[in-house]
Amino acid sequence: AEEYPKVKRTANFKILDSTDVSYFRSILSNDEILQSQSPEDLVSFNQDWMKKYRGQSNLILLPKSTEKVSKIMKYCNDNKLAVVPQGGNTDLVGASVPVFDEIVLSLRNLNKIRDFDPVSGTFKCDAGVVMRDAHQYLHEHDHIFPLDLPSRNNCHVGGVVSTNAGGLNLLRYGSLHGNVLGLEVVLPNGEIISNMNALRKDNTGYDLKQLFIGAEGTIGVITGVSILAAAKPKAVNAVFFGLDCFDTVQKLFVKAKSELSEILSAFEFMDRGSIECTIEYLKDLPFPLKNQHNFYVLIETSGSNKNHDDEKLSAFVSETLNSKLISEGVMAKDKADYDRIWTWRKSVPTACNSYGGMYKYDMSLQLKDLYSVSEAVTERLNAAGLIGDAPKPIVKSCGYGHVGDGNIHLNIAVREFTKQIENLLEPFVYEYIQSKKGSISAEHGVGFHKKGKLHYSRSDIEIRFMKDIKNHYDPNGILNPYKYI
Template identity: 80%
Template sequence: MVAIAAQLTAEAYPKVQRNQDFKVLNDEDLKYFHSFLNDDEIIEANGDDLVTYNQDWMNKYRGQSNLVLLPKSTEKVSKIMKYCNEQKLAVVPQGGNTDLVGASVPVFDEIILSLRQMNKVRDFDPVSGAFKCDAGVVMKDAHQFLRDNDHIFPLDLPSRNACQVGGVVSTNAGGLNLLRYGSLHGNVLGLEVVLPNGEIISNIDALRKDNTGYDLKQLFIGAEGTIGVITGVSILAAPKPKALNNTFIGLESFDIVQDLFVKAKKELSEILSAFEFMDNGSIKCTIEYLKDEPFLLKKEHPFYVLIETSGSNQDHDQEKLSAFIKSALEEKLISESHMAANIDEYNKIWTWRKSVPPACNSYGGMYKYDMSLKLKDLYSVSDAVTKRLNAAGLIGDAPKPIVASVGYGHVGDGNIHLNIAVREFTKEIEGLLEPFVYEYIQSKKGSISAEHGIGFHKHGHLHYSRSEIEIRFMKEIKKHYDPNAILNPYKYV
């Protein structure tokens, strides 16, 4: 059960109208679903509260679906889709419902197709590292299974306890170790997908290398369930690293953050597995949030960087990282650093990075943006936004509405997260932020969505990052795969 009830999306966004081509669910439809689904595969709204399925975890969007289907097999997903397509019943595929852009909940009365009961590991080949599972396997379970088999899932997210493998692939999630293990477009070996018309298209048995025709699976990676429902995933697991080290560093400018990144790529090279940065404001909020926790460094700095290495030999890795820090201090690139001496300290250092989002959220709420930019421009968007909000006199102690506007993220991937921590949401702040942020990103040829996706939040905003012809192509793809437009409507392209 979600504690806070979000406003109905239909009421919060009255301009978005229900597509009248879609049929309204009736008793006959329910009868059909009951004809091949067991009782534990159907949840109806009569009596049951569907709010955990209808509402996103930011409590920002809330749909009004009266039906959740939780089939336990691909064949059943296929039967559901075939029927919905014929009947023009709209459908939202749902994984762990942890997305940040309103992609996985209905907008109106769409049927929710939850994958959470398809949660079996199908196969693991320790020789090749190919891991095959149902879409609904929770990421932490995939991690655990692979860890028990001396491997790791090639991706990690803060939402690992709830997000599902199929959802991760559907949203092309990035996460903390993309720098080391690469993107899902390289790691996903094969997919099993149910198309809107119920057909099952599968290359889940695919091998590491396969050049027999167009790579059909690629379009489904990051499609947010708009052209097919991913029911199975085959992904390349990496050998479990034997050594993990990290260090927390204070730096004086974003230019130096970049110089340090170049140096790290050169000197730590194959063992560099994360290079995360946080600005002073991020850490100030986090110090308040983690109030009982002593801060890692002695002094305050304009910027902080967390460097993680992972490799196969603890002595070698520690030697490399120590030599790197020593020479960075000598070159006066960095002012201060704290290196983990053991696994507890390693986890503690990560806590400072991972606590930035909840710290920003702890004052009441936050406006949240997720962008890619060239590294030289990466922090400038945060600077520009802070300046703009400051000029309007909105940042400061209460009763000013904004606590802080901060930037942090994955330097290694050119990905910045911008959090505007607020005491309350106001139309004035929103008006200052949008479209300003998007226009700024557009002017720098950046991406308005680095890893969070499009969903309902950024639907209609693609033109800030994509050309007219690209958007036309996307619309053609959508139309080609889903001619009745029943899959995850009112979102994406």
């Protein structure tokens, strides 16, 4: 909410009136509309998960069909009413909440699984299907959704596609740009563009669906997704390691790729700050290692033969321990142990958020530079005396992420947001990333948080192309306004 005064409401957008609401009531049933004179009543739609961004919408539309989404969009376009599409609202850059009085178009009621073909692995569903439900359905059919995230219990399939989230297993299953086989999208003028046929290959000109993957709802509303599910691994396991330095993390990664090869399915790292925060947050859960370390690595394997995979993994663990590459490591004994090990990784974002609040960065860098951004930032905060040893320091720097994807998340957990901290962090972080030719958003998107910052990672001509695309699809600019484009 602190950041919102930086923009002004666009005067061209119509202010919602009773005629508009009557129109929406004429096409929607009572359970597809939430309206209140007080935006406070609608806070779960107006405010993001981190409680950093908060809009003032009075109207939430929750249509149950693509045709209704189309009618809504056509009406809003004809009448210049601004709209923000919203999935599970777990986004991390202020992309899925209104800034002012935009109508919230929630996809939550578009939640049917449409089709699954166990031979090809093609899964088709509405955009509002919760990721957990997609996982569960596919599990029952011996498959898995090709993406998993800490927010899986709330995020929507359409939302992760709009965000182009990467998740915990990108290393194994690849990105959504490869796994999404087709999309159904409602354009701002109400037209429905659909290529849900799900062909693995289709080289007839531009691959239009790619534009909507990661567009964050700025040029169309994704209403349906066709995606390639992977066969369910018959055996999974995990190990948790403690290490001294990031150099060793990289060595371990090389070794894991070469020795675990086809069964390697995740390689995640966390630094000391991330785990300290998570220990405080998880309180009663016993930490899997005896000692605390500078770095921790979680390695997951997924394969088809439990004995073979476990043998391979335990040989890998003994060898790394014997060669003194790592200081300490444990391998899960059973499924409950495996889940517990993952809890230490998946809880990091919530643990940081519970500290008070967090400044959050999500960056891509060359692997050799991946942790250097955290060191540079920590040094600045340290020099300002903010990272003390007090029972609870003002600032806690937490770096973690997806080593295989060259993606670090840097959460600067704070007791409160202050201008001093903000000025130490920005534009420093962005300039640092630019100097290393990295990306200021690896997988969380740009949203409102990184509005005006694309130039740190994109050239003028790329930004011009993006604006051309936005103007082409959404000439009135009604879709998810005030955000990055």
